[in-house]
Amino acid sequence: MEANPITGTPLNRIDGLLKVTGKAAYATDYPVKNLAYGYLFKSTVASGTITQIDDAAAKKAPGVITIITHLNAPKLNVKGGLRGGALLQGPEIKFNGQHIGIVVAETFEQARYAARLIKVQYSNDAQAKTDFEKLAPQAVPAKEPEVRRGDVDSAMAGAAVTVDQVYETPIEHHHPMEPHATIALWEGDKLTLYNSSQIVNGAQTAAAKTLNIAPENVRIISPYIGGGFGSKGGQWANLALAAVAAKMANRPVHLALSRQQMFNSVGLRQHNIQHLKLAATKEGKLLALGHQTTTHTAIDDEYTEPCGDCSKVLYAVPNALINYKVVPMNVIMPTYTRGPGKSTGSFALESAMDELAFKLQMDPIALRLNNEPAQDPTTGKPWSSRKLVECLKEGAKAFGWDKRNPQPGKNIQGDYLVGHGVACGSYPARQRDSSAVIKLTNDNGKVQAVVELAAADLGTGTYTILAQTAADGLGLPVAQVRIKIGDSDLPPAAGSVGSVGATSYANSVNDACSKITTELMMKSGKQFFVRPTAAQLMTSERLNTFETRMDTKPLADADNYSAHSFNANFAEVWVNRFTGMVKVKRFLAVTAAGKIINPKTARSQIIGGNVWGIGMAITEESVIDPRWGNFITRSFADYHVPVNLDVGNLDAIFINEDDKHANKLGVKGIGEVGIVGVAGAIANAIFNATGKRVRELPITPDKLI
Amino acid sequence: MRPFKYTRATSLSSAVKELSGNAQSRILAGGTNLLDLMKEDVERPEELIDITHLPYSSVKSSSQGAAKPGVLLDALGKNAETANHPLIRSQYPMLSQAILAGASAQIRNMATNGGNLLQRTRCPYFYDVAMPCNKRTPGSGCGAMEGFNRMHAVFGWSDKCIAVHPSDMAVALAALDAKVLVQNPSGQQKRLTFDEFFRLPGDAPEKDNNLQHGDLITGIELPASNFADHSYYAKVRDRSSYAFALVSVAAGLQLNGKEIIDVRIAMGGVAHKPWRALTAEKMLKGKEATEANFKAAAKAEMAAAKPHEYNKFKIELGERAIALALTKALNYGS
């Protein structure tokens, strides 16, 4: 390791210039020759069977090359690992917006025009399940495991203070800037998919299995990703359908989703009804925690957001029941959505904690400090590290918590009611298997490294942190390190999902650096008192090239610890007394997430998560009309992400944390935790401002007047 | 988008001629609404007549023989330039505020004053061609009536359509008693009051207004304003910018000491057209400008509202917005 390591410093993104100059090629930017364009068309009913497809006019429309429906699509493996079905394998309709065909034409506009000429008849042979509010009572226990210890109901019955409330969060969508997009190119048996993928190897295997071809015949190229937030983790039907279209058109095909199609093609964050129960002594010691989530899933597959995850780890509580109920619906399959379960679950838990603190007339921070668990309350394992107390204490100081008026509705500033709220969050820290190859070259004393792994950079800074890790590991300046990722031909790597990316990639690159250094030392045959760097060895040994590969696995005893990133969030809101409009004036996230490789990209991750959390709290909602099961909010004009005026000053503080158990580098991951606890802090601040407890997100003006 | 013919008009009269010659033609101004609707397959014109380069984009003082000059806004004036024009900012601040409360900076740079009045409803059922919508496809039914109607009308709707007009600018123009200047195919110039120009949905929701095909808006005339000292545009929306109004109110007061000589109140987000709050106006004329009177007038106005399942909140919100806009107008500049 260098005396002045570059890891831990706020290096600018090494890919920043490429991006701001438009030179970074995203999936559909590749100059593939002879490209044809696909356009997906979709069912307009939620359930039933296609009885007729009239594409006569479309076939004759200008530029049309081929039209693919279930009538002529090749047989695909529906269990190949693509999410959400919709692979054109039959006439059955399972949700409104299911893909029912593709038009391939010379231009995108021609394909879209022709698609609109196609007339589809359906028999509506089933009672579509589209109304969650009505179906929720029919929900059955979900596969997501329950946590049960002690007896919540008896504890509730005997407790001095209790909270028993229901919190509701709507369907939300990921909506990365770059919609899902693919170019599929066949060369003989070999298929290249330029595709935006959070898990490069996962996309490769899922595409191969679905298409019934060998994985080595599929190459995924995905060097840059315009955001994904989980929707590009598991891949969806559009990936395989691009390949099918290219095969059937006998041309490379460009298949991109429109913004409207993003609502029913690539998953969603489901609508959750969360029933929280808290019981405490009058001194504010928690006695019981009940957290039951009722939600919906696809008609033929199950995914439930783990809304109870934060409830498992945040507080010491002897009696707990955390469980899930789910009802299948004719709505697209839900999927991982930034901070899956934790972001929505913490809203419920942390609102309930705030309600409890208010009933106890206790400071909400004090209540949390009062219930700090010595070890993981659910598994009994020791923490790999946990600095939630420091997050709360340092955050309170930096935020000026002591100036908060604990009585709601008392802080009036002109037209506004001002309020302050706090909420905590957590996200598991995990490491996944990842390999990396390092190739060193020495050109007349100038040593350079190429680091290769099939990692993904969602736009979050993977390139940069890996260059920093490799630079320190090899003893090279960052400028002499090149990072090659986003290609399934490279050594297999974890996905950039579930906050495992930075941890898994950085550890494998770091291990590869150690390994190559050791190998070079051995090759030299010399003895060293001070461990030299790989760069020094390349020079001293006059080697022109040298390379190695490292396959890194999680630490053998990692499983003996409970490893999580933790945060404390502080919000100041200004609620217009007359209109009910909310502005988040200040937001502070204090995060303890182990080693921070780059404080600048890390800060961006956290404040990016905060912004989405603000959206979750006050603006974002996807609405289904149960009569048809379609999304009524179907563009950015009605799916409201927060705008700059909604978002005031954002600040991020990282607590120093040296985690010796989670993984070798002590990196815990920050991709998800930034959105966890945000909506809770804002809802609590709104209560402090107005005295109104809104338990249903988003908190729009109509709920505050 | 369906294939269409593109025609570049060389003059206003050639535009009108071309327009009236093809029943399936449309004027292309800023395109910020029309092109979106074409991409959604809602609007399916066979021909677009581009008027953007014609020299009708100024904002100028117009005396029209009156003692105090008004202002003429050309149809092709950009929303952004209009809002920021010194004449508008000083004489018609509520108009300036209303325009700036709409859309985004980029859209306002493209959007024209004529196009703004003719932008179509944002009812989501209107935008989704798979849905029933009497406005888009007469006779197909109204998806919103029994559907998600949070954004919809509480005044003047019919059993055929409950859509609202989305414009902010038009709300302020309605309050200011602006007139729409129209050239028809036979070369006549018409001057339509807002009452003559806009309409309620009634049995023909497919018609947003009373223009005939072939009519071209050439400008908007603002009478001399007596409200410059006391006016305000209040817009309540789901986020702080770039969202259509849940409810908006343009309010202007002409005062003699505390006495209200004249008052104008128009509402957005509540009806198929900018809604003049005539009940409230009538109640306030001659009264003292006090918050209590504002509130009472607001309550009286909203008493006639008929909400739907998801927009009941608009009654209280409407009351609050009227009172707020009047209070802000009263204290404007102080």
Ligand SMILES: Cc1cc2nc3c(=O)[nH]c(=O)nc-3n(C[C@H](O)[C@H](O)[C@H](O)COP(=O)(O)OP(=O)(O)OC[C@H]3O[C@@H](n4cnc5c(N)ncnc54)[C@H](O)[C@@H]3O)c2cc1C
């Ligand atoms: C995401 C989004 C958010 C928005 N938010 C708001 C908002 O909050 N408030 C708000 O008020 N507006 C909002 N707008 C709408 C915007 O103000 C309108 O799109 C714009 O004013 C339309 O003007 P244009 O010149 O682009 O019209 P175009 O799209 O060019 O035309 C609209 C219609 O008018 C016709 N037309 C245009 N000019 C003439 C003329 N001179 N004579 C006859 N016919 C004509 C066209 O044929 C067309 O049918 C928003 C738009 C978008 C896309």
Ligand code: SF4
């Ligand atoms: S309210 Fe009007 S625009 Fe909306 S669906 Fe009904 S008829 Fe169509």
